[in-house]
Amino acid sequence: MRLASQNAVVIFSVSSCCMCHSIKRLFCELGVNSAIYELDEDPKGREMERALVRLLGRNPPIPAVFIGGRLVGSTHEVMSLHLSRSLVPMLKEAGALWL
Incomplete structure (x- = not known):
């Protein structure tokens, strides 16, 4: 959670991971x-992965996306937000976009 809020x-x-690549690409194309x-x-990847499994309750826990320090979820949740036009306002509120 400390890393997610920084x-x-x-x-x-x-x-x-192809799903991870898709999510990273989406945010890059949005200008984030x-x-x-x-x-x-x-080097601390295993430790982070165990923490994410505990937090998310699923294995594998990736991709895991946090916006404004809050867990948004994985590919399905991020894409649902994007398709419903809720992702960009969320990114603006978190200070990730200045459009």
Whole structure:
């Protein structure tokens, strides 16, 4: 939770995951500068993964997206927000977009 609250948008990911890639790409195309933690490349990745499993109650826990320090969820939740046109206002409120 400490890491998730340090930036407007935080994504926990695995570099080889296609769903993670899609989420990172979406935020990039929206113009969001996300803090991205690649669990398979970070020395504390295993520890972060265990914390995410406890927090989310699912395995694998990735991608895990936090906006404004709050857990949004995984690919399904983020894409649902985007399709319902709720994601951009949420990003603006968190200070991730200035449009």
